[in-house]
Amino acid sequence: MFIRLGKRSIQQFRHFCSGTGASSSNDKYVPRRALLYVPASNPKMLDKAPKLQVDCLVLELEDGVALTAKAEARQNIRKYLDNWPQQHACHEVGVRVNSVSSGLLADDVTELAKSSKLPDAFMVPKIDSVDDLNTVWKTFRSAYGDQRIRNTPTRMVIWIESARALLDMPQILKAASTLHKSAQFFRTDAVVFGSDDYCADIGATRSNDATEIMYARQHFVACCKAYGMQAIDAVYIDYKDVEGLKKQCEQGKSWGFNGKQVIHPTQIGTVQDCFLPSAERIDWATELIKEFEQHQRGGKGAFTFRGHMIDRPLLLQAKNVVELVRNVKK
Numbered sequence: 001m002f003i004r005l006g007k008r009s010i011q012q013f014r015h016f017c018s019g020t021g022a023s024s025s026n027d028k029y030v031p032r033r034a035l036l037y038v039p040a041s042n043p044k045m046l047d048k049a050p051k052l053q054v055d056c057l058v059l060e061l062e063d064g065v066a067l068t069a070k071a072e073a074r075q076n077i078r079k080y081l082d083n084w085p086q087q088h089a090c091h092e093v094g095v096r097v098n099s100v101s102s103g104l105l106a107d108d109v110t111e112l113a114k115s116s117k118l119p120d121a122f123m124v125p126k127i128d129s130v131d132d133l134n135t136v137w138k139t140f141r142s143a144y145g146d147q148r149i150r151n152t153p154t155r156m157v158i159w160i161e162s163a164r165a166l167l168d169m170p171q172i173l174k175a176a177s178t179l180h181k182s183a184q185f186f187r188t189d190a191v192v193f194g195s196d197d198y199c200a201d202i203g204a205t206r207s208n209d210a211t212e213i214m215y216a217r218q219h220f221v222a223c224c225k226a227y228g229m230q231a232i233d234a235v236y237i238d239y240k241d242v243e244g245l246k247k248q249c250e251q252g253k254s255w256g257f258n259g260k261q262v263i264h265p266t267q268i269g270t271v272q273d274c275f276l277p278s279a280e281r282i283d284w285a286t287e288l289i290k291e292f293e294q295h296q297r298g299g300k301g302a303f304t305f306r307g308h309m310i311d312r313p314l315l316l317q318a319k320n321v322v323e324l325v326r327n328v329k330k
């Protein structure tokens with residue numbers, strides 16, 4: 001539904017991917033090429049949400065909602081959960097609650113827990129420390145009760161938005177994985193870079209070419225990938241500048257990001273097209289995996305494919321391409 005590829009590539013792909021499916025809903029790969037914020041204080045935007053052809057919807061309670069509108073926005077999301085639309089065009093509906101440091105998290109979660117429905121993901125901004133993560137867990141346990149938040153398919157997506165958090169990412173991401181493994185709390189499978197808050201934190205001036213966050217973005221990707229999590233790139237706030245958005249998407253993709261945050265529906269197409277592998281790349285991945293398997297059977301670890309030396313790391317990159325395309329199709 002979301003991709004524009006030749007019929008042949010898709011058929012070739014389907015054939016290739018059969019049998020490589022994820023084992024359970026908890027392990028499922030969720031495509032998050034674009035994450036669109038929908039401020040929950042705006043009923044008109046919420047009404048449109050189910051039809052938006054975006055990989056991931058972020059029903060927003062944090063900075064996209066004024067302090068004076070928080071209570072109403074919480075109720076709007078609770079009602080959205082209660083009257084869960086029969087169909088969504090997206091792969092994931094997440095709710096971005098307020099941060100631990102805001103002092104508003106408990107009120108958010110208490111209201112959301114009144115609904116019997118859990119969203120596909122809870123999204124938690126400004127995770128600054130391992131302590132913040134533990135507070136999130138305790139807040140959810142106290143509002144929902146232990147049983148409702150254990151072993152569910154609901155994911156957690158967290159935001160890194162300060163210098164301290166950026167440097168402490170290894171500890172934070174490790175703690176998120178441990179919380180899932182030891183307490184069966186929501187699985188964290190994606191991390192989002194909150195570059196505007198990060199710039200405010202380090203005193204940088206935000207620019208369209210984003211040189212001020214180059215180091216942070218590259219460090220961020222390395223940490224996400226070290227812990228097996230998707231890396232979601234910065235918002236491009238100049239939402240009418242399509243060329244600038246495209247350029248930043250391409251840069252992020254080539255650095256290893258899996259997707260990008262968007263604030264306006266007009267940004268979705270550019271971002272999702274960019275983060276979808278091209279037909280040539282899919283062909284490369286499909287053929288490479290086939291050849292790798294043949295060489296493995298012949299006892300060879302490294303071999304030449306289309307003029308390049310191929311070994312296991314290239315195989316893993318090819319498998320990422322396969323998995324993304326398989327999951328992007330509903």
Ligand SMILES: CC(C)(COP(=O)(O)OP(=O)(O)OC[C@H]1O[C@@H](n2cnc3c(N)ncnc32)[C@H](O)[C@@H]1OP(=O)(O)O)[C@@H](O)C(=O)NCCC(=O)NCCSC(=O)C[C@](C)(O)C(=O)O
Pocket residue numbers: 036037038039044045046048049060063064065125161193194195196197198235261263264265
């Ligand atoms: C920029 C704004 C104000 C322009 O809003 P607008 O109404 O002036 O735009 P428009 O061009 O007139 O809108 C055209 C149509 O699209 C709709 N529309 C427009 N936007 C949306 C949307 N997001 N979701 C769903 N529908 C949307 C809008 O309702 C309208 O529908 P209509 O033609 O039927 O009248 C608006 O797009 C918006 O509110 N976007 C979300 C802003 C937001 O949530 N920001 C917070 C997240 S980013 C952040 O926190 C930072 C970060 C990550 O944490 C960190 O880097 O630190």
Ligand SMILES: [Mg+2]
Pocket residue numbers: 063125161194195196197
């Ligand atoms: Mg932020």
